[in-house]
Amino acid sequence: MSTIAEKKEKVSVPFDYNKYLRPNKLPHIWCPGCGHGIVLKALLRAIDRAGLEKDNICMVSGIGCSSRTPGYVDFNTLHTLHGRAMAFATGVKLAKPELKVIVITGDGDALAIGGNHFIHACRRNIDMTVLVMTNSTYGMTGGQYSPTTPLDAIATTSRYGNIEPPFDACEMARASGATFVARGTAYHTIELERTIHDALVHKGTSIVDVIDACPTYFGRANKYKSATHMMELIEKDGTVNVKQAEKLPPEKLEGKVLRGVLHKVERPEYCEQYENLIMQKAAAKK
Amino acid sequence: MAQKKKRLLQGNEACVEGALYAGCRFYSGYPITPSTEVAEGMSVRLPKVGGKFIQMEDEIGGIAAAIGGSLAGLKSMTATSGPGFSLKQECIGYACIAEVPLVIVDVMRGGPATGYPTGPSQSDIMAAKWGTHGDHPVIAVTPSSVPEILTETVRAFNLAEKYRTPVMVLYDEIVGHMREPLTIPEPGELEVVDREKATCKPEEYFPYDDRHLVAPLAPFGSGYRFHVTGLNHKQDGFPTNDPKVIDRNNRRIIEKVETDKERIWKNEETALDDAEVAIFTIGSTARSARFAVNELRKSGLKVGLLRPLTIWPFPDAAVAELSKRVNAIVVPELNLGQMVHEVERCARGNCEVEALTRVDGEPITPAQIMHAVRKYL
Ligand SMILES: Cc1ncc(C[n+]2csc(CCOP(=O)(O)OP(=O)(O)O)c2C)c(N)n1
Numbered sequence: 001m002s003t004i005a006e007k008k009e010k011v012s013v014p015f016d017y018n019k020y021l022r023p024n025k026l027p028h029i030w031c032p033g034c035g036h037g038i039v040l041k042a043l044l045r046a047i048d049r050a051g052l053e054k055d056n057i058c059m060v061s062g063i064g065c066s067s068r069t070p071g072y073v074d075f076n077t078l079h080t081l082h083g084r085a086m087a088f089a090t091g092v093k094l095a096k097p098e099l100k101v102i103v104i105t106g107d108g109d110a111l112a113i114g115g116n117h118f119i120h121a122c123r124r125n126i127d128m129t130v131l132v133m134t135n136s137t138y139g140m141t142g143g144q145y146s147p148t149t150p151l152d153a154i155a156t157t158s159r160y161g162n163i164e165p166p167f168d169a170c171e172m173a174r175a176s177g178a179t180f181v182a183r184g185t186a187y188h189t190i191e192l193e194r195t196i197h198d199a200l201v202h203k204g205t206s207i208v209d210v211i212d213a214c215p216t217y218f219g220r221a222n223k224y225k226s227a228t229h230m231m232e233l234i235e236k237d238g239t240v241n242v243k244q245a246e247k248l249p250p251e252k253l254e255g256k257v258l259r260g261v262l263h264k265v266e267r268p269e270y271c272e273q274y275e276n277l278i279m280q281k282a283a284a285k286k
Numbered sequence: 287m288a289q290k291k292k293r294l295l296q297g298n299e300a301c302v303e304g305a306l307y308a309g310c311r312f313y314s315g316y317p318i319t320p321s322t323e324v325a326e327g328m329s330v331r332l333p334k335v336g337g338k339f340i341q342m343e344d345e346i347g348g349i350a351a352a353i354g355g356s357l358a359g360l361k362s363m364t365a366t367s368g369p370g371f372s373l374k375q376e377c378i379g380y381a382c383i384a385e386v387p388l389v390i391v392d393v394m395r396g397g398p399a400t401g402y403p404t405g406p407s408q409s410d411i412m413a414a415k416w417g418t419h420g421d422h423p424v425i426a427v428t429p430s431s432v433p434e435i436l437t438e439t440v441r442a443f444n445l446a447e448k449y450r451t452p453v454m455v456l457y458d459e460i461v462g463h464m465r466e467p468l469t470i471p472e473p474g475e476l477e478v479v480d481r482e483k484a485t486c487k488p489e490e491y492f493p494y495d496d497r498h499l500v501a502p503l504a505p506f507g508s509g510y511r512f513h514v515t516g517l518n519h520k521q522d523g524f525p526t527n528d529p530k531v532i533d534r535n536n537r538r539i540i541e542k543v544e545t546d547k548e549r550i551w552k553n554e555e556t557a558l559d560d561a562e563v564a565i566f567t568i569g570s571t572a573r574s575a576r577f578a579v580n581e582l583r584k585s586g587l588k589v590g591l592l593r594p595l596t597i598w599p600f601p602d603a604a605v606a607e608l609s610k611r612v613n614a615i616v617v618p619e620l621n622l623g624q625m626v627h628e629v630e631r632c633a634r635g636n637c638e639v640e641a642l643t644r645v646d647g648e649p650i651t652p653a654q655i656m657h658a659v660r661k662y663l
């Protein structure tokens with residue numbers, strides 16, 4: 001395993017983030033050590049790699065720290081209501097299928113208040129790439145437990161330890177019908193960039209669950225020493241790439257969360273199906 | 287010109303015709319009685335004109351997707367009733383502050399909660415105005431016949447596009463489900479307003495340009511890259527904490543409707559010239575009221591009817607003026623008294639104001655109205 005310093009070395013190829021940012025909207029609101037900015041950088045590199053045009057990207061988010069991302073990027077950007085990002089995004093995409101729709105949503109936004117929209121977007125297989133920023137807490141409202149908070153973890157609403165079992169966003173996405181399901185972390189930035197790229201070029205609903213850290217709330221409440229300490233324990237030691245996992249004995253996989261592309265299938269995409277319907281109706285008229 | 291064919295249509299079907307006439311090309315919603323025929327009709331008709339229909343997972347998704355569709359440049363609509371109207375409220379506020387044109391049809395049924403799904407009601411008048419939190423502009427139109435549902439739906443789209451704001455079409459179950467003959471107007475017969483296009487250079491575009499009460503709205507993906515948020519924002523669309531900007535923007539979105547309300551108001555007056563008693567009502571209740579007026583006039587009694595087709599902004603001026611020349615205004619409504627408070631406010635004690643309410647799921651009859659009116663004659 002390479003160290004963080006080595007990885008930094010590898011990505012230090014000059015990349016012009018400003019090409020995609022709105023520099024006059026910076027500094028961002030995120031705390032030092034927050035994972036959201038690292039994920040944004042990986043996303044921008046993936047967008048560049050996929051050759052997407054700024055005019056053709058519509059980034060939609062809900063409400064939360066993670067959902068502030070669209071404000072900083074130079075695309076068509078839509079910051080909506082808590083939990084509703086995928087529903088707004090469905091409207092944008094269906095109305096204008098030529099747009100590449102990217103949704104940025106927190107784990108609370110996507111899986112609690114927005115859980116129903118999440119399930120049904122996946123079921124429809126409508127073409128959009130969804131980044132679920134899983135920091136296992138409600139960052140914006142000050143550290144309450146979220147649907148991905150582990151059992152026994154401390155939050156401002158689970159002072160005695162969380163008694164609710166957590167969700168696995170990837171399993172839910174897959175069961176709901178998403179045709180591309182992957183997981184990455186803010187620690188494995190190069191792999192994350194590749195994973196997001198693959199999600200962006202996939203046709204259909206692509207879900208990328210990104211494990212990132214909220215050192216301010218989850219970290220402090222659960223006695224992590226620092227943001228990097230959290231990243232090492234949760235993101236580096238707590239996960240294993242799905243390809244590597246194939247070669248590892250079961251005891252080495254215990255308690256580990258899988259990273260990489262976990263599910264990929266082809267299935268008709270919703271907007272294409274709808275366009276077919278319009279074409280059939282037009283042909284019938286002639 | 288060939289003789290145009292009259293068709294027998296249901297109110298909710300007329301709503302579909304009105305929406306398509308106005309150029310609606312996006313519908314998203316969730317089925318609920320007594321509005322479902324609107325969704326069914328749109329699902330059949332939209333693909334035939336290259337438009338988009340989607341049945342969402344709930345009413346919140348229904349309106350959220352419609353806002354997205356509108357931002358992508360299509361005239362958009364959602365329709366619902368009672369419980370669904372409650373679910374849509376947060377998104378209605380979003381469309382108000384983000385200034386997204388949108389038509390929301392609410393076919394009113396008995397409430398609260400699941401209430402009386404197949405029973406008529408006019409109990410969402412205040413929910414339409416105050417249902418979403420915070421101060422915000424509201425425009426709501428109130429047709430009372432099948433042909434009028436068509437024309438008022440067209441007008442609702444025009445108002446939504448002109449003022450960049452959600453506009454509600456409120457009618458009760460009776461009007462929504464009744465059938466009346468109707469001639470679909472030819473293209474060009476009714477005015478159709480399209481939203482103002484952005485013409486400036488993309489670098490100079492502000493989605494909430496300070497120089498306008500209503501700024502042009504560029505569709506997403508048209509080369510104007512901008513930000514939309516439900517947070518208080520500056521003219522460039524980005525969030526702000528500046529008290530001056532927050533204050534100005536909160537006031538502006540209301541002013542754009544308030545300062546132009548004479549153009550948004552639309553009232554129908556029946557036999558009001560020499561009236562000693564006036565009836566003020568909307569929707570199906572106005573049909574009973576018109577009957578009552580005719581009957582009472584036959585006996586020489588001086589009764590008239592003021593029927594607003596725009597209930598929000600409330601027709602303040604018309605009611606204030608009327609209150610100075612009648613003894614009483616009777617307000618029949620299918621609720622426990624909503625419009626009556628507005629009438630009282632505008633009448634300022636100039637005349638008696640009395641509510642006539644009914645919430646048993648039955649319509650207010652002409653006989654009930656005649657009885658209420660006679661007291662003041
Ligand atoms: C309808 C509604 N309910 C509650 C809130 C308050 N709220 C804002 S953000 C948030 C949770 C954010 O958590 P998450 O989505 O996980 O994103 P994070 O801030 O952790 O990135 C909540 C509960 C709201 N804005 N709207």
Ligand code: SF4
Pocket residue numbers: 029030031033034035036065066135139140213214215216217
């Ligand atoms: S509170 Fe947590 S999630 Fe929000 S910006 Fe700070 S570290 Fe990030």
